[in-house]
Amino acid sequence: MSNFEALFDYIQEISGKLLSEDDKRLLMAHFKPKKLRKRQYFLQEGDVCKYIGFIVKGSARTFTVDEKGHEHILKLSLENWWLADFESFYLLTPSRFNIEALEDLEVLQSSNAQIEDFLKPIPAFSAMANVISQNYTIANQKRMQAAMSYTAEERYEDLISNYPHFLQRFPQNMIASYLGLSPETLSRLKKNSFK
Amino acid sequence: MSNFEALFDYIQEISGKLLSEDDKRLLMAHFKPKKLRKRQYFLQEGDVCKYIGFIVKGSARTFTVDEKGHEHILKLSLENWWLADFESFYLLTPSRFNIEALEDLEVLQSSNAQIEDFLKPIPAFSAMANVISQNYTIANQKRMQAAMSYTAEERYEDLISNYPHFLQRFPQNMIASYLGLSPETLSRLKKNSFK
């Protein structure tokens, strides 16, 4: 038995609507619990992202590998976040991203086709989908602006104030990559900001 | 009389659905034509973005000004694109962005409240909204990845292949800012890639 309550609570909170017992049954029938151990991949570059996952427990990173072999983390994800490469998921194209568990991971996953099945019948779910897509658009806009206008130090301070728990959950080299910095630079930057 | 046909065509093409005559009347009643001359602002930093605009003719830039007074262009927009700071528009918070006409601009604009009025009644419109939000998410993901993983030159080549018409419509210094480069760097970069 897996924790569907986390998913139900999440949908109800984000959408501001209640789920009926039928809704819940429908969700339980279409979302499958899946466990990944640390280091396992939820998605590998080149594969189509067939599933979207809701994180019940654990953490993950979404990253690319460039031609020089360097990794770039685009997203760090925790409990109550969705896990997917949306481009690949929506368009069914091969993904350029890897998604890897950073801690043992429990997700509830569902396929593109199945999601369509309850977008219409469950009003709370489609309301949630709309809110999320708004939030994503906003977050992306902010992140893009930060990447363009802020210095490394400002971006780090931004992270501290917006996602303070990241510092506890993710090692510093992951944070550095997420900020677009080398681990050395982040280390130095922290030292200087403390004097 | 203004060109609503462009808007109708756009909605129908993106959504894959037809608009009824009633739909069209509803849209015409709620979207108002607005003209801006080159250099005029569609949105100013600090104001709430009350309107979303559909560009019928012309072009615009969305940019921020940092504390050193430097401008950073986040978006360049042309015909058949939507114009808004979605964060401000959705949440009704003061915007950090400016949106300025780069050429004489004709838009069809509507307020947040009015948009809600036809999200439900016009199926083609809500289908379009969903597709657009998907496209935005995808485009943002790509852009973020490009900003993190690519060099200046790669980003420029990316732009050439994805938006070749940008080079005709926007001056080079705007392109540079959009790519996160100084105008001098872009100029040099072009010279080198031609040998």
Place this chain on the structure above:
DNA sequence: AAATACGCTTGATGTAGGTCAATACAAGGT
């Protein structure tokens, strides 16, 4: 038609942050 502003290029110089390498320590696996 003159005056002004704007956009592009080129050169000289500056700097934020990357790369490489060494060390130290903590954590997991067997």
Place this chain on the structure above:
DNA sequence: ACCTTGTATTGACCTACATCAAGCGTATTT
């Protein structure tokens, strides 16, 4: 308990790109 692997720090050096400044051609403005 040992060995391996991952993570953080620090120093020396490097590079991509920014900044500053000057010159030039082409639009705009008056």
